[in-house]
Amino acid sequence: MEQKLVALSGNEAVAYAFKQAKPHVAAAFPITPQTEMMHKYAEFVANGESTTEMILVESEHSAMSAAVGSAAAGARTFTATSSAGFALMWEVVYIAASLRLPICMGMVNRALSGNINIHCDHSDSMGGRDAGWIHLFSENAQEAYDNGIMAWRIAEHMDVRLPAMVNYDGFIISHTADALKMLPDDAAYDFIGKYKHAYTLLDPENPITVGPLDLTDYYFEHKASQLAAYDKVPGVVQKVSEEFGAMTGRTYDFCEEYKMDDAEMVMVILGSSAGTAKDVIDEYREKGVKVGLLKIRMFRPFPVEYIAGKLAGRKAVAILDRSAVFGGQGGPVFIEIRSAMYGQQVPLFNYIYGLGGRDFDLHQVETVINDLQKVAAGEEPKQISLLGIRS
Amino acid sequence: MAVNLKQLTQREELLTGGHRACAGCTGSNILRQIMLTAGKDTVVGGATGCMEVVTTIFPYTAWRTSFIHTAFENCAATISGVETAFRSLKKHGDLPREREKMNFIAFGGDGGTYDIGIQSLSGAMERGHNMLYFCYDNEAYMNTGIQRSSATPFGAHTSTAPAGTVKQGKEQNRKDLTKIMVAHNIPYVAQATPFHWKDLAAKVEKGLAVDGPAFLNILMPCPVGWHFDTAIGMQLCKEAVESNFWPLFEVENGIYKINQKPKERAPIEPWLKQQGRFKHLFRPGNENMLEQIQQHVDAEWEKLLKLETKDA
Ligand SMILES: Cc1ncc(C[n+]2csc(CCOP(=O)(O)OP(=O)(O)O)c2C)c(N)n1
Numbered sequence: 001m002e003q004k005l006v007a008l009s010g011n012e013a014v015a016y017a018f019k020q021a022k023p024h025v026a027a028a029f030p031i032t033p034q035t036e037m038m039h040k041y042a043e044f045v046a047n048g049e050s051t052t053e054m055i056l057v058e059s060e061h062s063a064m065s066a067a068v069g070s071a072a073a074g075a076r077t078f079t080a081t082s083s084a085g086f087a088l089m090w091e092v093v094y095i096a097a098s099l100r101l102p103i104c105m106g107m108v109n110r111a112l113s114g115n116i117n118i119h120c121d122h123s124d125s126m127g128g129r130d131a132g133w134i135h136l137f138s139e140n141a142q143e144a145y146d147n148g149i150m151a152w153r154i155a156e157h158m159d160v161r162l163p164a165m166v167n168y169d170g171f172i173i174s175h176t177a178d179a180l181k182m183l184p185d186d187a188a189y190d191f192i193g194k195y196k197h198a199y200t201l202l203d204p205e206n207p208i209t210v211g212p213l214d215l216t217d218y219y220f221e222h223k224a225s226q227l228a229a230y231d232k233v234p235g236v237v238q239k240v241s242e243e244f245g246a247m248t249g250r251t252y253d254f255c256e257e258y259k260m261d262d263a264e265m266v267m268v269i270l271g272s273s274a275g276t277a278k279d280v281i282d283e284y285r286e287k288g289v290k291v292g293l294l295k296i297r298m299f300r301p302f303p304v305e306y307i308a309g310k311l312a313g314r315k316a317v318a319i320l321d322r323s324a325v326f327g328g329q330g331g332p333v334f335i336e337i338r339s340a341m342y343g344q345q346v347p348l349f350n351y352i353y354g355l356g357g358r359d360f361d362l363h364q365v366e367t368v369i370n371d372l373q374k375v376a377a378g379e380e381p382k383q384i385s386l387l388g389i390r391s
Numbered sequence: 392m393a394v395n396l397k398q399l400t401q402r403e404e405l406l407t408g409g410h411r412a413c414a415g416c417t418g419s420n421i422l423r424q425i426m427l428t429a430g431k432d433t434v435v436g437g438a439t440g441c442m443e444v445v446t447t448i449f450p451y452t453a454w455r456t457s458f459i460h461t462a463f464e465n466c467a468a469t470i471s472g473v474e475t476a477f478r479s480l481k482k483h484g485d486l487p488r489e490r491e492k493m494n495f496i497a498f499g500g501d502g503g504t505y506d507i508g509i510q511s512l513s514g515a516m517e518r519g520h521n522m523l524y525f526c527y528d529n530e531a532y533m534n535t536g537i538q539r540s541s542a543t544p545f546g547a548h549t550s551t552a553p554a555g556t557v558k559q560g561k562e563q564n565r566k567d568l569t570k571i572m573v574a575h576n577i578p579y580v581a582q583a584t585p586f587h588w589k590d591l592a593a594k595v596e597k598g599l600a601v602d603g604p605a606f607l608n609i610l611m612p613c614p615v616g617w618h619f620d621t622a623i624g625m626q627l628c629k630e631a632v633e634s635n636f637w638p639l640f641e642v643e644n645g646i647y648k649i650n651q652k653p654k655e656r657a658p659i660e661p662w663l664k665q666q667g668r669f670k671h672l673f674r675p676g677n678e679n680m681l682e683q684i685q686q687h688v689d690a691e692w693e694k695l696l697k698l699e700t701k702d703a
Contacts, residue, residue, distance in 0.1 A: 024476060024479035024480055024483060024485065025472065025475050025476050025479050027472065051479075051482065051483065052479070053475050053476075053478055053479040053482075055471060055472065055475050055518070056518070057468060057471075057514055057518075058510060058511070058513065058514030058517070059510060059511075059514070061464070061465060061468070061510075061511070062465060062468035062471075062510070062511050062514055062515075063468075065461060065462070065465035065468035065469045065472065065511065066468045066469065066471050066472030066475070067472060068461050068469060068472060069436070069459065069461070069468070069469035069470060069471065069472025069473040069474075069475075069476070070472035070473065070475055070476040070479075071472075071476075072459055072472075072473065073434075073472070073473045073476035073477060073480070074476065074480065074485075074487065075475075075476035075479055075480055075485075077472075077476070091462055092461060092462060092465065095461050095462060099461075195485075197487075200487050201434045201457040201459055201473055202434065202457070202473075202476070202477055202480065202486060202487055202490075202493065203457075203487040203488055204431050204432045204433070204456065204457070204488075204493070205488065206487075207454065207455060207456050207457045207458075208457050208458075209447055209452035209454050209457070209458045209459075210457075210458065210459040210460070210461075211447075211459055211460040211461050212447030212448060212449045212451075212452060212460065213443070213444050213447050213448045213449065214448075214449040215448065215449075217449075218449045218450065219449075222449075
């Protein structure tokens with residue numbers, strides 16, 4: 001497949017990916033750093049490059065509500081947000097998943113208030129990790145674009161019918177111009193396919209009721225069917241990723257493994273920080289230190305067995321979280337992995353890093369690898385540390 | 392355009408019987424009348440509240456048209472999504488069945504409209520969606536146990552602003568939401584009641600016919616929340632209009648028209664007296680509150696008359 005090499009910011013890349021799906025409806029409300037993505041999309045519409053109907057709502061609560069209404073009407077629908085915007089959508093984020101509506105959302109990760117901060121961390125989407133959405137993470141603009149194409153296929157698969165969010169780090173990815181390969185419009189649309197709704201409000205001959213009162217006698221069964229649909233996601237993600245790989249040459253799985261084959265020590269990370277980690281890992285590899293990286297692409301549903309398998313038998317595993325769980329036992333990624341590793345004797349420890357956009361620098365990766373070496377040599381790890389904090 | 396009773400009775404019932412509204416509820420009358428006028432090619436959205444709760448419970452629904460409920464404060468936004476989807480699917484040739492027009496109706500109680508849903512409503516009206524939004528105004532949050540809302544009238548007893556030994560019910564006047572909706576400069580705004588069925592049908596018809604959004608504010612006496620005999624809900628609608636407590640008027644493209652002007656307005660006291668929520672106002676020492684209510688009703692009526700004359 002011939003692909004065009006372009007220079008785009010992450011926001012632009014996702015705007016293009018979503019445009020190529022030819023969505024019927026987009027609901028938009030501005031918040032930094034998501035803004036530029038919707039600016040780009042509005043330009044497409046203003047210039048006739050896209051025929052999507054945009055609903056320029058008065059809040060994110062209404063953005064998600066309008067998206068739910070549109071998807072329930074049988075339209076391919078997207079929105080995008082960050083941070084406080086996602087927090088304001090909260091209630092309806094759950095409803096979108098409960099109604100099994102395959103809405104796609106650009107999630108430009110930004111710290112939650114307070115204090116107010118516009119820069120990257122993952123506290124926004126992590127707060128919504130139990131809401132029933134599919135969470136894909138991206139390391140750079142290319143991955144944000146690719147996830148932005150694949151998200152439709154995954155969400156809209158008839159066995160799945162769940163909303164999906166494409167996470168990409170605020171500013172670091174959203175506002176950085178990056179080289180990436182883009183599919184031609186036709187090829188992208190052929191891959192995604194024409195939208196098929198499961199139900200529609202717009203057929204008076206076949207009226208439906210959506211969102212009824214649902215009490216002790218049936219609510220639980222509906223949650224059970226939602227859980228069952230979630231179980232179907234991993235298989236679909238793998239199938240769609242394989243097909244995508246065959247078409248583009250870019251392969252995806254639940255995670256990316258970097259120098260993992262013989263790694264005795266492993267760092268686990270999400271998002272753009274993986275690039276920084278890879279650079280430092282290369283340096284250590286030259287010195288003969290057997291360290292590797294596991295970069296999680298699909299955080300929800302959490303690929304429990306897959307990740308447990310990848311980490312089995314390692315001498316030390318450091319898990320990096322770009323969000324904190326107040327009063328919990330480490331960050332969300334750590335909590336998941338420690339639970340997935342139950343019964344295994346692999347030493348695991350956790351860092352909270354990069355909150356509010358605090359730079360994740362080479363020095364921090366060195367600290368992690370040095371600690372990994374100590375733990376691999378038998379030292380007892382400190383369970384949870386803050387990385388890159390002022391002393 | 393105006394319908395007669397015979398025509399209405401011959402239309403298909405789109406809200407089935409067997410729903411779970413309380414005895415004497417006037418809300419189900421409102422829904423039924425509106426649906427008789429709107430017809431089958433309609434999608435309805437309801438905000439969380441009594442009317443949503445009593446018309447659906449899985450696996451049952453009282454709706455013979457498509458119906459969607461998502462949450463309490465977002466009905467207008469939800470229906471704006473449905474309506475936009477309709478336009479987009481039509482434009483792209485992707486409708487399940489080709490159709491030039493469909494009706495989009497959203498409703499909420501006064502809590503879901505005056506209070507928590509006012510932002511979503513205001514946004515949807517400003518954006519100009521083809522939708523009729525109606526508020527069934529029972530003057531409190533009934534579904535959760537009769538708490539005060541910004542539509543609760545001065546002096547009324549509610550669970551959160553009860554009449555006690557020191558306080559005498561709600562201490563503020565109600566918000567004039569209808570005029571706030573007029574200020575959105577939408578093509579059609581009106582006040583109605585289910586007792587005035589012909590007027591209501593005409594208003595629904597107009598609201599659905601305009602190009603753009605329409606808003607109806609409909610008084611809904613609630614026997615449980617207002618404490619009255621279940622037989623007299625409709626009578627209270629009638630008297631609310633005759634006393635000028637709830638004037639019937641409409642604003643078409645900014646022009647006010649009062650639909651019914653009582654020859655001699657009835658005093659408010661008899662209306663209040665039939666409702667347990669105002670019982671404490673008739674205790675000795677509260678005469679001034681009754682007076683205040685009468686003065687407020689009269690002052691509001693004068694303002695409305697001026698708005699009408701100004702246009703004439
Ligand atoms: C965000 C949110 N807050 C509170 C509630 C609880 N709640 C459900 S219905 C309701 C009252 C509805 O009042 P109103 O809109 O006046 O309608 P009515 O009950 O009178 O029909 C409340 C407070 C809710 N469902 N969602």
